[in-house]
Structures are given as C-alpha cells and as structure tokens.
Amino acid sequence: MSFLNLLFSPPTGLSLWEILGLALVLGILHGGTPDEHTWPITFSYSVGSYSTKGGMRAGFVFSTGFTIQRAILTTLGFLGLASIYLVYNLDGPVYVLVGVVMFMAGSYILKGRYLHLPFDVLFGGKGHHTDEAQRLPTEEVHPRPTSLRMALGHGFVAGWGFGGFATILVFFLAPQVGSVFLAPLVGLMFGIGTMLMQILTGAIFANLIRRGRMTLEQVKFIGQKTAGRTLYWGGLAFAVLGAVIILLPQIDAVGISTGNPVPNLDFLGIAFVMVVLVVGFIGGTSILKAFREAKALSNKESSSLTKETTPPVT
Numbered sequence: 001m002s003f004l005n006l007l008f009s010p011p012t013g014l015s016l017w018e019i020l021g022l023a024l025v026l027g028i029l030h031g032g033t034p035d036e037h038t039w040p041i042t043f044s045y046s047v048g049s050y051s052t053k054g055g056m057r058a059g060f061v062f063s064t065g066f067t068i069q070r071a072i073l074t075t076l077g078f079l080g081l082a083s084i085y086l087v088y089n090l091d092g093p094v095y096v097l098v099g100v101v102m103f104m105a106g107s108y109i110l111k112g113r114y115l116h117l118p119f120d121v122l123f124g125g126k127g128h129h130t131d132e133a134q135r136l137p138t139e140e141v142h143p144r145p146t147s148l149r150m151a152l153g154h155g156f157v158a159g160w161g162f163g164g165f166a167t168i169l170v171f172f173l174a175p176q177v178g179s180v181f182l183a184p185l186v187g188l189m190f191g192i193g194t195m196l197m198q199i200l201t202g203a204i205f206a207n208l209i210r211r212g213r214m215t216l217e218q219v220k221f222i223g224q225k226t227a228g229r230t231l232y233w234g235g236l237a238f239a240v241l242g243a244v245i246i247l248l249p250q251i252d253a254v255g256i257s258t259g260n261p262v263p264n265l266d267f268l269g270i271a272f273v274m275v276v277l278v279v280g281f282i283g284g285t286s287i288l289k290a291f292r293e294a295k296a297l298s299n300k301e302s303s304s305l306t307k308e309t310t311p312p313v314t
C-alpha cells in the first residue's frame with residue numbers, strides 16, 4: 001500500500017503510534033490547503049495583528065481552539081456519536097454559526113459593539129456615519145484591536161465544520177485507538193499539525209500589509225481595518241451561504257473534481273469559493289481600501305498640523 005493510500009484510506013489494524021502519526025500528517029496537510037473553516041479566520045486575525053510575531057500568535061491561538069474541538073470530535077467518533085454527520089448535512093448550520101461569530105467580531109472591531117446591522121444602507125438610506133473617506137456605515141475612523149480570545153472561540157466554532165480530513169479522522173482513525181481515553185489524542189495530533197501550518201500562514205498573512213514606507217500607526221490602522229471588514233463582510237457571506245445550503249442542500253455537491261487525492265484540493269466547490277471570496281476578494285479589497293484611507297488620514301493630519309504650526313501673517 002502506497003503512503004497516499006495509507007493516508008487517505010487508512011486500513012484497520014493500525015497501531016496507536018501509526019494512527020497518531022497519520023493524524024499529525026493529515027493535520028499538516030489540512031493547515032496548508034485552502035480550507036474555508038480556517039483560512040478566512042486566520043487571515044483576518046493575523047492581518048489584524050499587523051506583525052509577523054502577532055500573526056504567528058493569532059495562528060497559534062486560533063488553532064488551539066480548533067484543536068480542543070477536534071479532540072472532542074474524535075472522542076465522539078470513537079463513541080459512534082459523530083454519525084450524525086452521515087445522516088444530516090450540517091454544512092449549512094455550521095456556516096451560519098461561523099458567519100455570525102465572524103460578523104460579531106468584525107462589528108466589534110469596526111464599531112465597538114458586537115451587533116450593529118447597517119439597516120439604513122440595506123433599505124436604501126445613506127447611512128448615519130459618513131465622512132470624507134466614505135467609510136462603511138458600521139465603522140469609526142480608528143478601529144479596535146483584534147482579540148485573541150475571539151480567535152480562540154472562533155477556532156472552537158470553526159472546528160465543527162466537516163470535510164474530507166474530518167471524515168478520515170473520525171470514521172477511520174479514531175475508532176481504532178481501543179480506548180475512549182486515547183481517542184482525544186487523535187484530534188490533538190491533527191490539531192497540532194494544523195497549528196504548525198496555521199502559525200506559518202499566519203506569519204505570511206500578517207506580512208501582507210507591511211509594504212512600503214509606513215509608520216507603525218499606519219500599519220496598525222491598515223491591519224485592524226482589514227481584519228474588521230474581512231470578518232464583518234465575510235461573516236455575512238458565510239451566514240447567507242449557510243442559509244442557502246440549509247434551504248437547498250443539493251448545491252453543496254456542485255463543483256469540479258480535480259483528481260487530486262488531497263482533501264480541499266480534490267473538489268472545487270462551495271468551500272473553495274468561500275476561501276477565494278473571503279480571503280481573496282473581501283480581504284484583498286479591504287487591504288487596498290485601508291491603504292488608501294491610511295494615506296488620506298495621514299495627509300489630513302499633516303495638513304492640520306501644518307495649519308496649527310504656521311504663524312499668522314501680519
């Protein structure tokens with residue numbers, strides 16, 4: 001049996017060390033492939049930390065919550081309680097839950113409150129917070145910092161998403177460990193593997209905004225604005241898509257098969273679209289807009305300072 005077959009179609013009769021080793025490798029692959037339950041959130045909190053070290057910390061904290069959940073999930077898998085995933089399509093409800101948590105986190109960063117819906121814009125109004133920068137109706141000029149406690153909770157919530165990696169973990173590896181007390185170790189090793197890659201991707205994401213000659217305050221502003229908008233609008237996108245999947249579960253199976261045996265790369269469907277939408281489009285446009293706003297604010301502050309320091313002409 002080739003290693004790929006062993007990894008993605010594990011046989012029975014594996015030793016505990018083989019199971020844990022496979023779980024670790026699967027976790028590394030999971031953390032390094034575009035996953036809609038990890039990348040959008042890691043991107044948001046890492047960029048919001050605006051430093052390599054902060055991005056690594058965000059990836060670590062998010063993955064810690066994720067790891068805790070996976071340890072619980074593999075325990076349920078050993079007990080046979082995870083079979084609910086075989087009976088019901090839970091992608092929709094999980095998307096809605098993840099989206100709501102993302103939205104609330106983004107709302108707090110941008111506005112300082114966890115629930116702040118732009119009803120005036122949704123119903124055709126102009127919004128009740130406008131200025132020269134034409135900022136969103138949910139935003140103040142200076143956003144709040146991202147919270148690692150939010151990232152921890154986010155990781156736990158996102159972990160309930162179920163895909164190809166979770167299927168191998170829960171239905172093939174966890175049932176073989178022989179004891180309910182050992183079952184959490186499978187999820188733990190998978191989480192550690194994911195964590196290693198999320199720390200790396202967190203550092204990469206955080207450095208996306210450290211370009212050009214900018215002050216620390218400008219970098220901080222850009223990072224927090226990008227994080228807030230990505231979580232806010234990305235959360236709305238997740239919630240809306242989750243509701244659509246609940247109503248029309250068949251669209252969850254629409255996509256293109258790639259022939260690649262690695263989960264997250266084997267099928268380009270809704271999950272892949274969400275990664276591209278949230279990280280690529282929403283995240284990318286948020287960075288560009290935040291750059292422009294930081295420059296405009298810098299120019300405005302410089303102009304105000306010049307006016308204050310220029311002596312009057314007599």
